[in-house]
Amino acid sequence: MRRNRRLTRSRAKWLAPIACAVALPIAAVSASGAVNWSNVTSAKAGGGFAALVKAAKAEGTLNLIADPLNWANYGEIISSFSKKYGIKVNDVNKLGTSQQEITALQTLGSQSRAPDAVDVGQSYALNNASLFAPYKVQTWNLIPAANKAANGTWANDYGGYVSIGCNTSIVKVCPTSFADLTNPAYKNDVALDDPPTTANSAFSGVWAAALANGGSFDNITPGITFFQKLHQIGNFVETPGLAGAITAGQTPIVIDWDYNNAATAVANKGKFKWTTAVPTDASFAAFYAQALSAKAPHPAAARLWLEYLYSATGQNLWLKGLSRPVELPAMIKNGTVNKTYLKALPAVAKPAKYPSLAQVTAAEAVVAQQWASSQS
Amino acid sequence: MGVAPFAVYVALFLGGPLYEVIYGAVTTTRGSLTWFNFSQTFHQPYVGAFEESLKLALLTSLIGGVFGLWLACAVVTAGPRSPLRRIVGSGAGVLAYFAGVPLAFAFIAALGRYGEATKLLQDIGINLNAGSFTISSLTGIFLCYVYFQVPLMVLLIIPALEGLRPEWHEAATGLGASTFGYIRHVAAPVLAPALIGAVLLLFGNAFAAYATAYALVGSSVNLVPGWIQQLISGNVLVDENGIGLALGVEMIVVIAIVMVGYAALQRRATRWLQ
Amino acid sequence: MRRRRRRRPRLWRVTILVLAAVFFLGPQVSALRYSFVQSNGENGLGNYTQLFHDSALGSSLVTSLEIAALTTVIMLALMLPTVVWVRLRLPRLAVVVESISVLPIVIPPIVMAAGLATLQSHASAQISSVIFTSPLTALTPFYVILAMPFAFRSLDVGVRAIDLRTLVDAARNLGAGWTTLLLRVILPNVRTAILTAASLTVALVLAEVVISETLLYDTYPVELVNTGQNLVGVAVALSVLSLAVTWLLLYMVSFIGNRDASRARIGRLL
Numbered sequence: 002m003r004r005n006r007r008l009t010r011s012r013a014k015w016l017a018p019i020a021c022a023v024a025l026p027i028a029a030v031s032a033s034g035a036v037n038w039s040n041v042t043s044a045k046a047g048g049g050f051a052a053l054v055k056a057a058k059a060e061g062t063l064n065l066i067a068d069p070l071n072w073a074n075y076g077e078i079i080s081s082f083s084k085k086y087g088i089k090v091n092d093v094n095k096l097g098t099s100q101q102e103i104t105a106l107q108t109l110g111s112q113s114r115a116p117d118a119v120d121v122g123q124s125y126a127l128n129n130a131s132l133f134a135p136y137k138v139q140t141w142n143l144i145p146a147a148n149k150a151a152n153g154t155w156a157n158d159y160g161g162y163v164s165i166g167c168n169t170s171i172v173k174v175c176p177t178s179f180a181d182l183t184n185p186a187y188k189n190d191v192a193l194d195d196p197p198t199t200a201n202s203a204f205s206g207v208w209a210a211a212l213a214n215g216g217s218f219d220n221i222t223p224g225i226t227f228f229q230k231l232h233q234i235g236n237f238v239e240t241p242g243l244a245g246a247i248t249a250g251q252t253p254i255v256i257d258w259d260y261n262n263a264a265t266a267v268a269n270k271g272k273f274k275w276t277t278a279v280p281t282d283a284s285f286a287a288f289y290a291q292a293l294s295a296k297a298p299h300p301a302a303a304r305l306w307l308e309y310l311y312s313a314t315g316q317n318l319w320l321k322g323l324s325r326p327v328e329l330p331a332m333i334k335n336g337t338v339n340k341t342y343l344k345a346l347p348a349v350a351k352p353a354k355y356p357s358l359a360q361v362t363a364a365e366a367v368v369a370q371q372w373a374s375s376q377s
Numbered sequence: 378m379g380v381a382p383f384a385v386y387v388a389l390f391l392g393g394p395l396y397e398v399i400y401g402a403v404t405t406t407r408g409s410l411t412w413f414n415f416s417q418t419f420h421q422p423y424v425g426a427f428e429e430s431l432k433l434a435l436l437t438s439l440i441g442g443v444f445g446l447w448l449a450c451a452v453v454t455a456g457p458r459s460p461l462r463r464i465v466g467s468g469a470g471v472l473a474y475f476a477g478v479p480l481a482f483a484f485i486a487a488l489g490r491y492g493e494a495t496k497l498l499q500d501i502g503i504n505l506n507a508g509s510f511t512i513s514s515l516t517g518i519f520l521c522y523v524y525f526q527v528p529l530m531v532l533l534i535i536p537a538l539e540g541l542r543p544e545w546h547e548a549a550t551g552l553g554a555s556t557f558g559y560i561r562h563v564a565a566p567v568l569a570p571a572l573i574g575a576v577l578l579l580f581g582n583a584f585a586a587y588a589t590a591y592a593l594v595g596s597s598v599n600l601v602p603g604w605i606q607q608l609i610s611g612n613v614l615v616d617e618n619g620i621g622l623a624l625g626v627e628m629i630v631v632i633a634i635v636m637v638g639y640a641a642l643q644r645r646a647t648r649w650l651q
Numbered sequence: 652m653r654r655r656r657r658r659r660p661r662l663w664r665v666t667i668l669v670l671a672a673v674f675f676l677g678p679q680v681s682a683l684r685y686s687f688v689q690s691n692g693e694n695g696l697g698n699y700t701q702l703f704h705d706s707a708l709g710s711s712l713v714t715s716l717e718i719a720a721l722t723t724v725i726m727l728a729l730m731l732p733t734v735v736w737v738r739l740r741l742p743r744l745a746v747v748v749e750s751i752s753v754l755p756i757v758i759p760p761i762v763m764a765a766g767l768a769t770l771q772s773h774a775s776a777q778i779s780s781v782i783f784t785s786p787l788t789a790l791t792p793f794y795v796i797l798a799m800p801f802a803f804r805s806l807d808v809g810v811r812a813i814d815l816r817t818l819v820d821a822a823r824n825l826g827a828g829w830t831t832l833l834l835r836v837i838l839p840n841v842r843t844a845i846l847t848a849a850s851l852t853v854a855l856v857l858a859e860v861v862i863s864e865t866l867l868y869d870t871y872p873v874e875l876v877n878t879g880q881n882l883v884g885v886a887v888a889l890s891v892l893s894l895a896v897t898w899l900l901l902y903m904v905s906f907i908g909n910r911d912a913s914r915a916r917i918g919r920l921l
Contacts, residue, residue, distance in 0.1 A: 448671050625765060
C-alpha cells in the first residue's frame with residue numbers, strides 16, 4: 002500500500018500553537034553541564050552546530066518511518082546523510098501511511114525503535130502537534146511563513162503537483178489534461194497510483210479532476226463522477242498503478258505526484274520512456290510536513306537530520322527527485338539552487354491554491370463513501 | 378493436563394489479540410462501552426462489502442474445492458511413492474501460501490494486456506483485449522483466489538483420500554460393483570464430511586483474504602477486509618478505528634459459524650477414517 | 652491384464668494434470684521473464700544476485716530465517732506433545748483441538764494485526780522493551796499461532812500412522828519417562844511429519860507480510876514488497892527463488908519417510 006500523505010496549507014489559525022513549545026526553556030543544559038537534546042529548540046541553543054554533530058554521532062542511530070526510497074529521492078537523501086555523519090538509519094515500514102506514522106509515535110513513544118522524526122501529510126501535522134518537539138533549523142528563515150508552525154513544531158519540507166505519467170511505448174500521444182483522458186484512444190490505459198480511499202496521492206488526483214470539471218475545494222464530487230465516467234467508457238483500469246503494473250504495461254497512464262512519476266521514469270529507464278506532465282486544466286499541489294518526535298529516542302540525531310534536510314544539500318536532493326522543496330523560492334533568489342534539477346521540473350500552467358483542513362476532512366468522507374460504488 | 382500448555386499458549390497469543398479486537402470494537406477511545414461501532418456496520422457500504430466478500434468466498438471455495446478434489450484424486454491414484462504425488466504434494470504446500478502482490482503480478486504478467494498468455498492467445502486468434510475481459514476485475518481476483526484455493530484443497534483432502542482403504546474397493550468390486558458404483562456408495566459417503574469440511578476451510582480462507590484483491594483492483598471491489606485495513610490504518614482523519622474492529626469481530630463471527638460446521642463434520646469424518 | 656503394470660493413461664487424470672500444469676506454472680513462467688531484465692535494461696541474472704548486494708534484503712533474510720527457525724522449534728515443542736497427548740489420552744478432544752488449531756487460517760490477517768498492534772500499545776514499558784524491540788521475540792510467538800493449522804494436521808497425520816499405543820506402552824514398561832518417550836521413541840518415527848510441519852512453517856514465515864508490516868518490523872517478505880515498489884525484476888526473481896527453494900525442500904522431505912508403501916492407510920500430508 003502506498004503512503005498516503007495528507008497535505009493542506011493551513012489557513013486555520015484557530016489551531017493555536019501548542020503550549021509546550023512556548024514554555025520550554027531556551028537553554029536546556031542539565032545540572033551536570035551535559036545537554037539534554039530532547040529539549041533543545043535550535044542548534045545555537047544546544048551549543049552550536051558542531052556540538053550537535055558530535056552528539057548525533059555519539060547516538061549513532063536514527064529511526065525513520067514510512068519513507069519509500071524512491072519517493073522524492075528519499076533513498077539518496079537517507080544514504081548521503083548516513084554516509085556524511087556515519088549514523089545508521091533505520092527506515093521501517095517504507096510503504097506506510099501518515100496515520101501509521103502518528104500511531105507509531107503514540108504507541109512506541111520513547112522506546113528504542115520509536116520513530117525520531119516523521120514526514121506526514123499537512124493535516125496530520127496540524128492535528129498532532131502535541132506529539133512533536135519544537136525545533137528551528139538554521140535555515141528557518143528561508144522557509145516561507147505559511148509553510149511552518151510559528152513555534153517550530155513542524156515545517157513543510159517538499160511538495161508536488163498531481164501529474165499524468167505516460168508510457169510512450171504504449172501510448173502514442175500522451176495526454177496533457179484531464180479532458181484528454183476521456184479520449185477513446187486511451188481505452189484501458191488510465192489508472193490512479195493507488196485507491197483514493199487509502200492513498201493521498203490518488204485522493205489528490207480525484208480532487209484535481211474535480212477542479213478540472215467544475216468542482217472546488219468544497220465539492221469533490223465532480224472528480225468522483227469524472228472517474229466514474231472514465232470507468233464507464235472503458236478508459237479506467239482498476240489496477241493500482243504501482244511499479245509491477247506499470248512495468249508489465251497494465252497501467253500505461255498513471256495519475257500520481259509528479260515526483261513519483263519521475264521516479265517511475267528512472268526505474269523503467271532501460272525498458273521504455275515514461276513522461277510526466279502536470280495537467281493544464283487543474284493545478285493541485287500539496288506539501289508534506291517534517292516533524293520531530295517529542296519522545297525521540299535519538300534526539301540529537303533527529304535534529305541533525307532536520308538540519309540536513311533543510312540545508313541547501315538536502316533541499317537540492319529533493320529537487321533532484323523532481324519534488325519542489327519548500328525553500329525553493331529562497332534558493333532561487335540566493336543562487337543555491339541546482340539549476341540542472343530546476344530545469345527538469347514539469348511545467349505548471351497555473352499556480353496552486355490549497356484547501357483547508359476542514360475541506361480536506363469533508364472531501365475524504367465523500368470519497369470514502371462514494372468511491373467503491375462509483376466504480377462498480 | 379497434557380493439553381494445558383497448548384491451551385495456555387493459545388489463550389495468550391491468539392486470545393490476546395482477539396480480546397483486544399473485541400474490546401476495541403465495543404469501547405470508545407475513552408474506555409466506555411458503546412454500540413456505535415457495530416451499529417455503523419449495519420449500513421452501506423459495509424453491508425455491500427459483506428455481500429461481495431461472501432459471494433467471492435463461496436464461489437472460489439466451491440470451484441477450488443471441485444478442481445482441488447479432481448487434482449488430488451489424479452495424484453493419489455498414482456500411488457504414494459510416485460514422483461507425481463511428491464511433486465504435486467510439495468507444490469501444494471508452497472502455492473497455498475502464494476498470494477498478495479506476487480500473485481497479482483504473476484497474473485498480470487500472464488493475462489494482462491501485454492501478458493504472455495494474452496500474446497499466445499492472440500497468435501492463435503483469440504484476442505482477449507478486444508473483448509471486455511481484463512485481469513483488473515473481479516474475474517482477475519477470482520482467478521487469483523483459485524490459484525491458492527486449489528492447492529489448499531489438495532493439501533487438505535489428500536490425507537482423507539489416502540485414508541480410503543484399498544480393501545474397501547476390492548470388497549466392492551468383489552461384490553459386483555463398478556468403480557463408479559464404489560465411488561457413489563462407498564467412497565463418497567465416507568469422504569463427504571472431510572470434503573465439506575475442507576470446502577468450509579477454503580471458504581474461510583477466501584473470506585479472510587485481501588492482499589491479492591488489493592494489488593489487482595485497489596479498493597474498487599468492495600470487500601470487508603479492505604474496509605478494515607482502510608479504517609484502521611488508512612487516511613480518514615476521524616477516529617474510525619472502532620468500526621474497523623467491529624467489522625473484524627463480525628468477520629470472526631462468520632468464521633465461527635463456519636468452524637462449528639467444520640467441527641461437526643470432522644467428528645463424523647474421524648468415525649470413518651480411523 | 653497383469654503383464655503391463657502401467658495403467659493406460661485415463662482421460663480424467665490427464666485432463667486435470669495438464670490443466671493444473673498450465674494454470675499453475677503459466678503465471679510463474681510469465682512473471683519469470685521480468686526477472687531477467689536488469690535495472691540497467693540488459694538481460695541477465697543481476698536481479699538474482701541482488702540478494703547479496705542489497706544489505707537491507709540480506710539482513711532481513713537472516714532475520715526472517717532466525718524467526719523461522721525459532722518459530723519451528725517452539726511450534727514443535729508445543730504441538731508434538733499436544734498431538735501425542737490428545738491421540739493417546741483424549742481422543743474425543745481431538746476435534747476441539749483441531750478446530751482451534753485451524754482458526755488462524757480463517758481469521759483475517761489484518762484483524763489479527765490490528766489486535767496485535769493494540770496489544771503492543773497496551774503493553775507496559777518493561778514488557779515492550781524486552782519483547783517488542785526485536786522482531787525475533789515480538790513476531791515468533793504469534794507466528795507459532797499462524798503455523799498451527801498445518802503443523803497440527805501434519806503432526807496428527809504422522810502420529811496417527813504409527814502404532815502409538817504399543818510404542819508408548821512398550822517404552823513406559825521399559826521405564827522411559829515422558830521426555831525420553833517423546834524425544835527418543837516417538838520423534839524418530841514421525842520424522843516426515845515433523846519435517847513437513849517445519850517446512851510449511853518456514854514457508855509461512857517467509858511469506859507473512861501483513862502482521863510484520865503493521866507492527867513495523869522489516870522482515871524479508873516485507874523488504875521484498877518494498878523492493879517490488881521500485882525494482883520489479885528483483886522482487887520477481889527473489890519471489891520465484893523462494894518458491895523454488897521451498898518446493899525443493901518439501902519435495903526432498905517427502906523421501907524421508909515411513910517404510911511401507913503398501914500401507915496405503917498412511918495419510919501423509921505430502
